[in-house]
Amino acid sequence: MAPHNSAKVAFTEFSNDGGWARIGVSLMVGQISAIYGSLSSDATAHMSEEVKDAGRYVPIAIAWGYFGNGILALIVVIGFVLALPSVPDALADKSGFPFLYVFQQIVSLAGVNGLTAIILIPVIFSNILFNASTARQTHAFARDKGLPFSRWISNVDQRRRIPVRAIALSCIFSGLLSLINIGSPVAFNAIISLNVAALMYTYMVSISCVIYRKICCPDSLPPRRWSLGRLGLLVNIVGLLYVLFSLFWSFWPPSPSAAARDFNWSVVIFVAFFALSLIMYMFQGRRHYVGPVVTVQRRD
Numbered sequence: 467m468a469p470h471n472s473a474k475v476a477f478t479e480f481s482n483d484g485g486w487a488r489i490g491v492s493l494m495v496g497q498i499s500a501i502y503g504s505l506s507s508d509a510t511a512h513m514s515e516e517v518k519d520a521g522r523y524v525p526i527a528i529a530w531g532y533f534g535n536g537i538l539a540l541i542v543v544i545g546f547v548l549a550l551p552s553v554p555d556a557l558a559d560k561s562g563f564p565f566l567y568v569f570q571q572i573v574s575l576a577g578v579n580g581l582t583a584i585i586l587i588p589v590i591f592s593n594i595l596f597n598a599s600t601a602r603q604t605h606a607f608a609r610d611k612g613l614p615f616s617r618w619i620s621n622v623d624q625r626r627r628i629p630v631r632a633i634a635l636s637c638i639f640s641g642l643l644s645l646i647n648i649g650s651p652v653a654f655n656a657i658i659s660l661n662v663a664a665l666m667y668t669y670m671v672s673i674s675c676v677i678y679r680k681i682c683c684p685d686s687l688p689p690r691r692w693s694l695g696r697l698g699l700l701v702n703i704v705g706l707l708y709v710l711f712s713l714f715w716s717f718w719p720p721s722p723s724a725a726a727r728d729f730n731w732s733v734v735i736f737v738a739f740f741a742l743s744l745i746m747y748m749f750q751g752r753r754h755y756v757g758p759v760v761t762v763q764r765r766d
Contacts, residue, residue, distance in 0.1 A: 467572045469571075471550065481553050483553070484720055495715060502661065505665055507535070510527040512603050523692075550564075551571055569582065597633070604629075605619070610756070619632055619635065659732040670713065674706060681699070
């Protein structure tokens with residue numbers, strides 16, 4: 467329905483609006499948005515204790531989720547770029563959301579509301595799933611004595627048969643973090659951008675451990691129900707290199723001359739929480755935390 471740009475404009479023209487000296491640096495800094503859109507592909511792993519035959523079906527779900535959603539997202543992005551009349555005008559739209567600017571060029575106000583609802587409704591549903599995943603991780607970490615007040619947090623309500631306290635804590639913290647946007651959008655954006663750096667760091671630790679085991683002591687790894695075979699180690703190494711690459715760029719500011727209000731403060735928060743985690747481990751973790759509890763059950 468929209469006037470379309472030519473394929474040459476959509477695929478070969480680049481705009482360096484970040485003020486960086488080279489388009490390549492601007493591309494590297496800007497890729498964080500694309501990485502952020504792919505962060506939930508491992509969500510099934512967070513709920514693996516509730517999945518039957520998790521060793522097989524969790525990695526299958528991750529693979530299908532990543533490639534399936536990635537292909538669909540690529541189709542949407544291509545359509546969006548073909549219909550985008552002006553990047554500067556879209557970025558300067560008074561709504562603050564460039565996609566609304568594109569919708570307004572195509573359909574009426576009712577159409578804009580309808581298209582926006584298609585985006586917002588899945589976001590609402592996904593937030594519920596995010597909370598379930600976060601609460602499950604909180605419960606599991608507390609159960610393994612990895613958090614302060616672990617016994618209280620890990621309690622499972624006998625009537626509802628769910629970790630009510632872990633769920634409540636996840637909801638309360640999410641709500642409080644959302645309120646930060648009212649007082650300081652800069653602080654809120656820093657917390658949001660921290661997601662990429664924090665997850666890349668956790669991936670770095672976990673993938674590094676797997677690579678070390680595969681190379682130095684492969685017999686210590688449990689039997690795999692789903693495997694990439696000989697390509698597995700290569701995929702792990704490539705994944706680790708990309709994670710390190712993403713972690714490095716996730717701390718960069720949006721422009722070389724960013725003011726304090728536009729600076730990427732996620733590096734400060736990351737270092738602060740990293741130091742806090744080390745302190746917690748020194749005083750509590752090394753005495754009480756023994757790592758995830760592994761229970762293997764065989765069903766005939």
